[in-house]
Amino acid sequence: MAVAVQYYLLLSAAVFCIGLFGILTRQNALLFLMSVELMLNAANINLVAFSWYWGNLTGQVFALFTMALAAAEVAVGIGIILVLYRNFDDVDVTKATTMRW
Amino acid sequence: MAGITDIAPAIALLPLASFVIALFFGSRMPKGGALAGITATGGSLLLSLWAFLAVGNAGYSNQRIIWVLGKGTFDLHFGILLDPLSTLMLVIVSLISFLVHIFSLGYMNDEGETGLPRYYAGLGLFTFSMLSFVFADNLLMAFMFFELVGLCSYLLIGFWFREQGPPSAAKKAFLVTRFGDYFFLVGVVGVFATFKTASFVGEESFPHLAELALGGNAPAQVSTLFGMSPQTWFAVLGLLVLGGVLGKSAQFPLHTWLPDAMEGPTPVSALIHAATMVAAGVYLVARMYGFYAQLPTVLAIIALIGGFTALFAATMGMVKREIKQVLAYSTISQYGYMMLGLGAGGYVAAVFHLMTHAFFKALLFLGAGSVIIAMHHNEDMWDMGGLKEKMPVTYWTFLAGSLALAGIFPFAGFWSKDEVLYDALVHGLNSPLILLGYLMGLVAVLFTGFYTFRMVFLTFHGEPRTETAEDPHPVRWNVKFPLVVLGVLATVAGFVNMTPLNVEYLHNWLELSPQGAFELLSVGHYESLLAVEPAALGPIVPALVSLALALVGAGLAWRLYAVPEPEEHTDRLGSAKTLLYNNYYQDEYQVWLAEGVTLPVARYADKFDQGVIDGVVDGTSQVSLSLGGRVRQVQTGVVTNYAALLTLGFVVLLVVIGLTGGWF
Numbered sequence: 001m002a003v004a005v006q007y008y009l010l011l012s013a014a015v016f017c018i019g020l021f022g023i024l025t026r027q028n029a030l031l032f033l034m035s036v037e038l039m040l041n042a043a044n045i046n047l048v049a050f051s052w053y054w055g056n057l058t059g060q061v062f063a064l065f066t067m068a069l070a071a072a073e074v075a076v077g078i079g080i081i082l083v084l085y086r087n088f089d090d091v092d093v094t095k096a097t098t099m100r101w
Numbered sequence: 102m103a104g105i106t107d108i109a110p111a112i113a114l115l116p117l118a119s120f121v122i123a124l125f126f127g128s129r130m131p132k133g134g135a136l137a138g139i140t141a142t143g144g145s146l147l148l149s150l151w152a153f154l155a156v157g158n159a160g161y162s163n164q165r166i167i168w169v170l171g172k173g174t175f176d177l178h179f180g181i182l183l184d185p186l187s188t189l190m191l192v193i194v195s196l197i198s199f200l201v202h203i204f205s206l207g208y209m210n211d212e213g214e215t216g217l218p219r220y221y222a223g224l225g226l227f228t229f230s231m232l233s234f235v236f237a238d239n240l241l242m243a244f245m246f247f248e249l250v251g252l253c254s255y256l257l258i259g260f261w262f263r264e265q266g267p268p269s270a271a272k273k274a275f276l277v278t279r280f281g282d283y284f285f286l287v288g289v290v291g292v293f294a295t296f297k298t299a300s301f302v303g304e305e306s307f308p309h310l311a312e313l314a315l316g317g318n319a320p321a322q323v324s325t326l327f328g329m330s331p332q333t334w335f336a337v338l339g340l341l342v343l344g345g346v347l348g349k350s351a352q353f354p355l356h357t358w359l360p361d362a363m364e365g366p367t368p369v370s371a372l373i374h375a376a377t378m379v380a381a382g383v384y385l386v387a388r389m390y391g392f393y394a395q396l397p398t399v400l401a402i403i404a405l406i407g408g409f410t411a412l413f414a415a416t417m418g419m420v421k422r423e424i425k426q427v428l429a430y431s432t433i434s435q436y437g438y439m440m441l442g443l444g445a446g447g448y449v450a451a452v453f454h455l456m457t458h459a460f461f462k463a464l465l466f467l468g469a470g471s472v473i474i475a476m477h478h479n480e481d482m483w484d485m486g487g488l489k490e491k492m493p494v495t496y497w498t499f500l501a502g503s504l505a506l507a508g509i510f511p512f513a514g515f516w517s518k519d520e521v522l523y524d525a526l527v528h529g530l531n532s533p534l535i536l537l538g539y540l541m542g543l544v545a546v547l548f549t550g551f552y553t554f555r556m557v558f559l560t561f562h563g564e565p566r567t568e569t570a571e572d573p574h575p576v577r578w579n580v581k582f583p584l585v586v587l588g589v590l591a592t593v594a595g596f597v598n599m600t601p602l603n604v605e606y607l608h609n610w611l612e613l614s615p616q617g618a619f620e621l622l623s624v625g626h627y628e629s630l631l632a633v634e635p636a637a638l639g640p641i642v643p644a645l646v647s648l649a650l651a652l653v654g655a656g657l658a659w660r661l662y663a664v665p666e667p668e669e670h671t672d673r674l675g676s677a678k679t680l681l682y683n684n685y686y687q688d689e690y691q692v693w694l695a696e697g698v699t700l701p702v703a704r705y706a707d708k709f710d711q712g713v714i715d716g717v718v719d720g721t722s723q724v725s726l727s728l729g730g731r732v733r734q735v736q737t738g739v740v741t742n743y744a745a746l747l748t749l750g751f752v753v754l755l756v757v758i759g760l761t762g763g764w765f
Contacts, residue, residue, distance in 0.1 A: 023744045032740065097738030 008049035016042035029081045029091040033074060040070045106155075106162045109181050112148045112191060113232040115141040116198070120225030127218025134221035135206055142199040142228055149191035156188045157610075161619040163238055163302050175297045180238035182302050184622050185611050186452065190235045190384055193459045197376035198228040200583035204467050205368045207580035208474060214366075220260060224372065227253035231377040235384065240299035240307070240342075243388065244282075244289050247345065247381055251278045254378045258365035270364040277358035281348020288341030295338065297322045301388055302622060308391030309621050311335050312630065315395055332396075339392065339399040342385070350382025350436045353410040357687050360429040367473055370425060371466030374432040375459045383439045383455055390448050391621055394630035401534035404444025404525065408538025408545075411437030413685070415548035419555065420674070420681045423480040424469045427556045431506060432462060434545060438521050441542050445535045446631045447524025449598070449608045449624055454521050456607075457513035457594050461505035464587035468499035471580045472560060475573035482556065483669070487565040491573045494581045496561050498588030505591040507553040508546060508651045515651075516595035518546070519644045523600065526643050530636035546647050550654025558662035601640040 015038055022035030044063045051059025081091055088095050119141035123134030130136065156162075165180035202224060209220055230253055234246035252275075259271030292299050296307040303309070314323045314331045325334040346352070351359040359379065363370060373379060386393060386403070393399055411434045418430030435458050442451035473480055475492055489496045505514035522542055529536030565571040598607035612624045620626055661670050674681065683689070735746075759765060 020744075020748060024741060024748070027741070093740045100736050100738035 005049055005053045008045060012042045012045040012049065014042075015039075015045065027092045027094050029077075029084060029093050032093060033077045033081070036077070037070060037074070040066060040073075106164060106181075106183065108148065109152060109162075109164075109183060109236065112145050112152065112195070113229050113236070115144045115148075116225045116228035116232065118225075120222045120229060123218050123225055124222040127221060132206065132210055133217025135202060135210060135217070138202045138221045138225050139199065141225060142195055142202050145195040145228070145232065146192070146199050149188065149195045152183050153188040153192050156183055156185055161185075161302075161622070163619075165238065175293065177241060178239065178300075179242050180300070180302075181236045182238035183236060184302075184619065186387060186622070187236045189452070189456065189610070190380075191232060193456055194228065194231050194235060194376045194380075197459055197463045198224070198231075198372060200463065200467070200586060201368045201372045203579050204371070204470065204583045205366075207577055208368050208470050209366065211577065211579070212474065216260070220257075220366070223253060223257045223260070224369070227257060227372060227377055231381065234381055237388075238300060238302050240289050240292055240301070240389070243385060244285060244345075247285070247349065247385070248282060250378050250381055251275060251282065251349070254278075254362070254373055257369040257373075258362045260366055260369065261364070264364075266361075267364040270358075270361040274358040274362050277355055278348040281344045281346070281355050284341045284344025285346075285348075288338055288344070291326070291338045291341060294326060295323060295334065301391075302619065304621075306391075306621065308389060308395075311392055311395060335392070336396050336399050339396045340402070342389070343399065343403065346382035346385055346440075347406065348382070349385075350379055350440065351410075351433045352382070352406050352437065352440055353413055354687070354691075356410065356414065356433045357684070357691060359433055360426055360684070363423070363425040363429050367425065367466060367470035370428075371463045371470065374428070374466060375463035379432060379436055380455060380459065383436055383443065383451065386440070386443050387448065387452055387455070390443070390627050391630065393443070394446070394448075394627045395632075397532075397632040400444045400446065400631075400633075401532060402444070404441050404529075404535045404538040407437045407440025407442070407444055408525070408541035409437070410434065411441060411545040412541040412548070413437075415545040415552065417681055417684050418552040419548055420678065421552075422483055424472060424482050424485075424556060424560060425466075425480055427482075427552055428462070428465055428469055431465075431549065431552065434549060435462065435506070437545070438518055438542060441525050441538050442521035444538065445521075445525040445528045446628070446633060446635070447521055447528070448627050449611055450517065450520035450524045452611065453598050453607050454514075454517035457505065457517040457591070460587055460594050461502045461512075461514055461591040464498060464502035464584065464591050465506060467580070467583050467587065468495055468502060471495040471576050471584065472499075474576050474580065476569050477574060479567075479569060482559040484567045485560045485565075485570050486563040486667075487561070487570060488573060489561040492576065494584060495576070498584040498591075499561070500557060501588045502591050503553045503557045505595070507550040507655055508647060509550075509655065510648055511595065513591050513593070513595035515648065516599055519640075519647055520598065520600050522546070522647050523640050523643050524635075527635040527638050528631075528633045530638070532633045535633065543647060543650065546650045547654040550651040550656075551658045552654075554655040554658035555662050558658060559667060562663050563667055564665045601644050 019035040019038030019042060022031055022038065026032060026035065044066050047059040047063045047066070051057060051063075084093075084096055085091050116138070119134070119137040122130075122137040127134030127137075161182075161184045163180060163182045165178040167176045167178040169177035171177070202221075205220070205224070209217060214220070227250065230246045230249035234243055234250060237243040237246060255271045255275040258274050259268045261267045262271075289299060292307055296310045298305055298307055298310070300306045301308070310320055310323050311331070313320055315335070319331065323331075325331055327334070329337070348355045359374075362373060365373070393403070414430045414433035414437060418427050418434065421427045421430065435454070439451045439454050439458070442448075442454060469480075471492065472485065472488060472495060475488065475495075476485060479485075501512060505512035508515045508518040522539060525535055525539035525542060529539040596604065598605055600608075608624065661667070680686075
């Protein structure tokens, strides 16, 4: 007895909202990265769930792509965070506002 | 062997070379660059004579270099036109310039002037500009060199720039002629817009195209502007170009610069007044006479201005104290005669007078220069007197020039002035405006005779009135030689066209066997274009009338001033004296025009520009600047805010799409 697809969607929505909450409330850049990762994985759950629902493998292939993309994004994100730390001695994103207007 | 057409550019380029040499190496050369100038102008003179003879033998020539290639429109070109008129003028200009260079050795070098390289460079550039102007074959090229001539006159009039007067006189000369040239420039553009060419010569020349257009079968390329008829529009163009002519040739009301220009060195005055700057205006009208000849209204205006200027300037010349001032007003007056001749349809007469005037006016100025050397640079005639015995060469040549200027038989001026007046009379009998010009010109003859001989008697006759006049500074060969050459020319130059005696070499020369399209430049063609028919009238009686008037004027001067101790008779003129001394308040009203009218208008225009035009531009940038300043506050630099905005925006978008898409 397989789990109905709407539960997957609910799970995905929950994970996405947790990620969004993290982005909107956290100040630590590392937590930002994790939150973004959560949101991406929520999307992955959706892709896989629909793929399974429709019996079509395209969604799963896209999920693989997304994971690769997420890995790349993390690499860049970590790089930015390192520079941030080097310049501001901190990974607090609210401090890096000197480059605005 | 190279023909004259191949080396014709050298006529003008030689003085240009002397300009460069004098400017850069003059200080290291003996005589401060004078020798380079003399060599160059002498070479130009020889080449001009060659060109003159070549035109007599082989006919006209015209060659062009295109320097701006038009894409789908007209080209601009430089060109050299050698025809009887231009070669005659080339000879005159290079001859006068050559003699002026020699005279300058006496006037500048021997007097120990400084800045000689600058002086000779100026003379070289001046000669170059004028020669190039003379052989220009299109209006644009003529305009360019017309402007260069104006620049050179500025440089030379202001030669003694450390003194008070010359810089201001130079500025005035430049500005007043520039004012006229402004109209000329508009005219040049108008000619291009109308005819798509500005060439003087050939089937495609603008005078010929105008002729076709007025004849009813307008060529396709001719288009009048502002919806005027060809007749009206061409008259407007003619008047615009005439603006430049009035400025350069010092015709009323733009004559005021010329008397002030006497601040420059005397040889420069001779060059300006006899051969270059002032002659340029009249020459321009003669050059494009095929155009003017078709416009009776413009011709009548030219004749009227000319006659009026001749009279007007002659009256002012009668009361002046300085010898050069008298000559300055006589120059204005004589150019008035030329304009009268051109306006009346006497093309040959005007060119003839241009030629004889070049000789005798250069002679008179150089003679005055000689007197000024002798008088240790005192120009006041009332300090002179009795110079006749002390400087015989100057006296006799000056006398020849004066007789020519006054128009006394048989000197050069008599023949040419008489022909101008005769042409004005015979055409004037059929045209009241020209007749009015003639009458003014005729009265001016009387005044001319008077002021000329007043000058002669005051300068050379009677008892010396000062110590300098008793013991004048001697002059050397380099002063006497040009005087003698010009004295001979002023005496005999008139014989080339003695119309009353049916000797018409000059007329035949200007009529010279034209071939093909060059026929459009011949006197015969010009005469066929004139609207006013000459009346049948013998030339003898008018000649006698003007001669009698000149003699009366001269005789009056003899009565009043040829006494051992002459007195000033100006007080007898009453209130006219003040008027004449102040030159009819011409300067005053022009200054008033500048200060009372132009300046406030310019101020208002400036205010409008600063306030309204700039205000709109500044306002626009101010608004966008302050808006930008507010909007950029959105960029806080905090990533969280961006994310919140993104999310909010997405939610709003969803709601909107939902509402419009009917999800709820």
